[in-house]
Amino acid sequence: MPANHLELEALGREVLQRVDSGDPRADLAELDSVIARVEDLLASLLRGRAPLKMKLNQLDSPILNLLPPEIISLIFTFCIPDFRDYDPETFVKEDPPIPFLLGAICRSWRSIAWSTPMLWSSLSLHLSNQNFGVLVDLMKEWLCRSGELPLSVRLSCDPMSGDHSDAIHRTGKRHISQMIRIISDSYSHRLHALDLRIPVTFFEGFHMLQSNSILESLFIDPPDGQSDSEHTLNLESTPRLRHLHLSSVYLQCVQIQWTNVTHVHASAFYADECLEILRLAPQLVW
Template sequence: MSNSAKSMSEPGPCQYHSKNEMRNALCLQLQRLPSEINSLSSFNSLLPAEIKAAIFYKAMQLPCPLNDGDSKGERLPVITPFFLGKICQDWRDLVWSSPLLWSNIHLALTRRRCKAQANLLRDWLSRTASCPLSFCLTSGEELRAWYYNPPVEILTMFVSVSERWKQAEFCIPPNDSFAAEISLPLLTTATVAFDPGYAEGHHIKLFSTAPQLSALHFYHPWLVGILAPWHQLQEFTSENSSVDEIRGFLHKASNIIRCSFRHIKCSTRTFNSSGSLVMVDQPLVLNRLEYIELWFGASVNMASTRILE
């Protein structure tokens, strides 16, 4: 082969340089490709902040320890802002800047950690801005354990934001902080576990000013001592109430649609006007009633038949 033919077939310096540039450019593209793919599929890059916050909020809806659980009766886990903030920096930035995501509060009181819990609650509430609140306040110990040292600071903080309560679930320790009348303009649903030894004989005015309240669920209540807008309730549950208490409730709850009474006490009780439960002889008028459950915890006697007379 002649020298002229060899010079035409072999690449020159310019061709080598061009190929190196192409190879380097291709390597850079390959290196950037994973991050570009991730950015295209990124939750944070595809959705506006308001929609992302709404998705997180839905995931953080409170389970109800008094009512809910899985098929084995075990309590469901609670997703908190702290859990979401551990996933990645983008999620952490979103959670820390979204008051809505702090508007669900779940606090299980313990005497050993009560002071630390009060500090945490104060900081938590400061992140909620003016959002309506859904909260679950339970006790890791028997309610009677709080007789001599009630969690006044924590109860007072919840009461101080009562105008923002939307959904509330709580136990009432032996203290009057949750007994007095407070303003509840947004409250729609409440679930309350009373201490049996404390409830009877104490008058609870907590729900007396709640214009949007439509559902109440009580455990161990003294119904006679509770002041509430019974006429506007559409859903009601009560455990451990007497026949007379139930009948008295049904006379006041003229718009009730669904109600359940469990572990009914068959004994009848008469209270004076200051107490005050007196059997009403007029027939019940429940035009909107669609469902009623009556579950007697003990043997049924003649008094039991008086509920629906």
């Protein structure tokens, strides 16, 4: 048995033998002092476990021992769900995002996941009554880790009603507008897919000014539809846009480049708007 352990046991027995000195206050103070020393020692021992466990993980991990980080990084990318497979009913209830799950395994996995841009090239944010400031920081860090890869970005929220509507339009308006500015100003040239399921009042914040835009897929479905034609989504410079999903919005309020659009899904549209789509999209096949 280690000497420190023997000394600790002897000290404990000695203290317990003399705690009945007739002065309970003094006895309690002495006992508390010994307990504090024991707790400090225990805390020190517990801190020493972490680096030992990390070494054991590295020694025992078949993945880390047999495969180089580049291969592990590639394997991680196969865990990414398809950006198109999105169910708004279950998204908020699902497990944390894949990069966070991988990074929670151990420090080595986290290092590999954090430096694999492909894991961060798809971002889905659901805006609710949570801390909007945290979501802004999360989005910044997430997109920064995506390197220079094409991006798929989704912003969604629940239907606007009652307290939730107040949270979005009052508490969250400034932060949501900040998110939109970040995407438009810093990442619009890398947007490959954009999915907007947010109120139309935020449409004006988006812009696609670069003529070299690589946007190929656009999904628009505001949670409460569009009651007026005041708010316009101006994405006129989208030469590569192929796939378009429009639901419960006025056609005239979505300004895009129709030249190469081949697939359109239009829901809750007027008949004249459907005919206008046929006129606007010369390459339409579906």
